[in-house]
Amino acid sequence: MKTIGMDVGSTTVKAVVADANGEVLWRDYQRHHTRQAEKVLEFLARMQAECGVTPGRDRVLFTGSGAGLLAPLVGAKAVQEVVAVAAAVEKLHPRVRFVSELGGEDMKTVFFSPAGGRIGQVIPIRAAGTAPAAPADLGSTKQVYMQSACSGGTGTFIEKTARKLEIETERLAQMPYAGHTLHRVSSKCGIFAEADANTLVKSGVPVEEIIASLFEAVVYQNLATLTKGNTPQPEVLLLGGPNLFFRGLQEAWRHHLKALWVERKVELPAGVDPDSLILVPEDALYYACFGCIEVGKAEQADSALYLGSERLHWWVETGQHEQKAREGGRGLAGSEDEFAAFMRRYASPVAAPARPRATAASAGRVFLGCDFGSTTAKAVVLDAARELVFDCYVPSHGNPIEDAKGILRKVREAGYTRIDGLALTGYGKDLLKDILGADSAVVETVAHATAALHFFPDADVICDVGGADVKIMMLRQGTVADFRLNSQCSSGNGAFLQGVAERYDTPLADYAGRAFKAKSIPALAMGCGVFLQSDIVNQQRKGWSADEIMASLAAVLPLNVWVYAGQLQNLAAVGRKFVLQGGTHRNLAVVKAQVDFIRDKVPGAEIIVHPYPGEAGAIGAAMCAADAWREGRPSRFRGFATIESLEYRSTTNEDTTCTWCAVNCHRTFIDVALEGAAGRPWSKIALAPGWKRVISGNTCPKGLLEDANEMRVVKTQLEEVKRVHPNLAQRVRDDAFRTLHAAAPAVTAEPARLLPAAFGYFGRLVRRAFR
């Protein structure tokens, strides 16, 4: 009799076939790309063909996140993952006291203690090379901690970020931990970690250091959340794909465990290399499968018998669709008529920007708007009639000067040698304003609103869904009267959608096509992107396909955008004319979901996709430049040649490290030679007059201030402004809670005494006005 142990995980299926003596006859693991049932069926067929697994005779046990659903279909017994892993560990490594198993989307720790012992109790370990100390049949007590609700600290966490950094899996596997400078990467949430990694990339930190920092974060997260105050005692076993494949992760574990043992005074056997107490078996992937086989040994003769794959086959072909049809919601596309109507209204490709024509480039006034975003820098050129005549973008590399040079080079290459106005928006606007000689630095909201109001003067709301943030702008009186921003959490933004599309190997351009194919969709929960991620895994397990999940993800996006991120419960109160902007609205599946959602909440709502959704920010900026020109202000633009030849030097060292908070961002000071700049004689890295400093690599606005010296300079200026322009609350804060002895009589007698000297400034202005 043979026994099959199959581990149906969130990203891979692993299986082992063993004979009655426990000899492994067959094993394999493969990624299932969300088709768990299909992969299991394929494995079973191969086992039957390749090593004679026979229905009715052989035994089969499943474990892993997909076991519950699939096991009954083939007569298998479902074994809880931790039970399976523990069974294998007890059999193969009786001296192991602590196991960490990292999966694709979960992580577990198991503390073993010898029979009758307490967790954490140390048992003697003999020097390496001697026989196992504890007899296997003693049994032991186990304390299990597991978490699968959050991506922090799991394999996906590492891979996701590595993918973002464009590191191939093979290279990732070989990247070391030891010897690298570590940076702070959030270990709490995979999505924050990705953002942290992004920031590090931008500030020029080598990818090796980022990956090492990621390994650090994973180990930290496991030790911080999954040990619950217990000390992992030797020997330690590291299991699961990530622990096996990533050399750097193993190194990080070794580093931390050894440090922990020293710190907590854990007694190690004399003469033993502590490293040898941390084991990573070559077949670490298969431990859950081995455990299934172990558990199988204790089964009754007629239990867990393999029934063959017919019912699983039926499930793959028919059953899963029937079940989904019962559970699922209406497809995103809706009825044929509805879909046709939608496509007529929205499918015409958004007005493709006209290509630059030689005449356009040489004749007439042109205005340049640049949007320095977190991932790309975009530029548009408008002609005197405010028509878009050219647009381009470059990926952002975190050095604002290079980004600016890059984007302006493209504009010049398109034939625009002279421009009549330049305005900037996006995160880099204030840094670059003086350096480029921009006529204005336009805040994002104003840029977006200007672009929307130009085309749709009666718009009530702008919904901008970008790659890394969601902005909702409510317009009244021609201004952005209210504004909601979500940049702290990935819920509802385009990056998340892109991440899922990547997981399904689908280019964003094909997203809508696939999503519209889904006839029925699962209901995904609104909220945190990480939970959404695990919900997706959950729906995959129910058999929902990539198309259906992609459709469902688009369908849930409006809920995340408006309700979760925007905190707008009552959409009707914000207006009836909605403009959708931001690159994510190029995706028709998202547009369809938005239209359905908004129409449902606001009957009769008019929903428009901006003709240039991705460029709206840059267009708005260019329009502000045109406004400034119309008011008769000549452009301050320094000219393409000057910017191309800008001389600058960047410094990154201890003196540039930000010390405002414990994060200690590794900032880069980019010093640019600029005529008339004041320099920074007070700085630790002193700057002569004629140079201007741009600070990058900071993660919060505070980091834009170099240090306490600059803080003092800025504060003095600010105090002066506040003195001249008083705030009544400041009076309360300063005076209301102390005894104002002279207050009562003095106030009536001598009002001037109580008024700040600030009015001297007003006085000067008045005197000037009357001169």
Next chain:
Amino acid sequence: MDTSAAGTETRIAHGALPARDKLRLGIPRVLNVWSTHQFWIGLFGALGLDARRIVFSSDTSDEQMREFGKGRGTVDSCYPVKCVSAHYGELLALDRHRRIDVLFSTMIYSVPSFLHGHVVDSLACPRVMAAPENIKAGFLKEGDAFAARGVRYVAPLVALGEPDMAARQLLAALAEFLPGVTRREVEAAVRAGYAALEAFAAAARRQSREILENCARLERPCLLVLARPYHMDPGIGHEIEVDLQAYGFPVLWGQYLPTDPDLLGWMFGAEVAAGQVRSGLDIADVWPSSYSANTNEILWAAKFAARMPWIAGVIRLSSYECGMDQPTYTPVQQIVERSGTLFFSFQDLDSTKPAGAVRIRVETIAHYLARDAAGIIARKRDASPPDCPLAAAPLP
């Protein structure tokens, strides 16, 4: 408990408090203390307490909550009330040299208001009023934290909106820790309290008028904040208005607008003459059920903003799920916007200052004010009666 603490307890139990001039009094700087501050200083000063021994807790902050409020929380969805725990905790934790004898946290039932006599009543928000009772519970659940620190907790109900009633209520409360205090003494002290509060308000109103006069002379815009008094607390209002001030806009608050007859006559005279309102401080036209003092003042200030040309923008602040503010959102916005004044509202403020969003909003507001203020001032002035008393003010 060590013997020294036990000794303290005995002392408290026997009521052996220090003499008045040595008594240390702690007052949490919360809620309506932000509008009655000087009353308490005037009151206790007149009663012979040493001003240096009256300790207000510090401004609300996250650190304060982490250090002093942890584990003291009671159920209350009002964020400014929730923060009171941290203020109590901070006052109880004062070191040996500043240790307080009495924690004085009044349940203010009604507040003095400049609209008194023009509105139905000037009550405090009931939730805010009851906060001391609510917060106290968090300091009693695992033993009496006040007694453990040798602090007497005094939390009387006080109708500050009715001076005679307030004097009677305070007499009973003060007798608890000022042995031998007389009715006459308390009545005089209460009068001193009101005088100090009024003097402060009068000076603040005069400063506001000066600001408006300067704006009128220079045709420059200023901003008005519509909020509850405790939004002046940096931890509750997050100093959003300070960020705008930094762009060069003077900032007025609804609580301290000038109420001089000449100005009210200029702004509201026609409506009074037409019988639409009874006085320049009447809000029956927009808010007939005018019971709540803070709400009344916000509504009146909105009317003021609508009629004051140089208030080009109004900033509304309101805390997370404030039940008192919610019904006022729409009327306040409409009153302000109908006059062509820009209106920006920051709602649902709680512990976190949404830094990125606030920065962008502040920049946005500053942009539109810079762009539109001149036009707004001109249009509002054209719609106003002639002979503005602000313009007639002499040059400083």
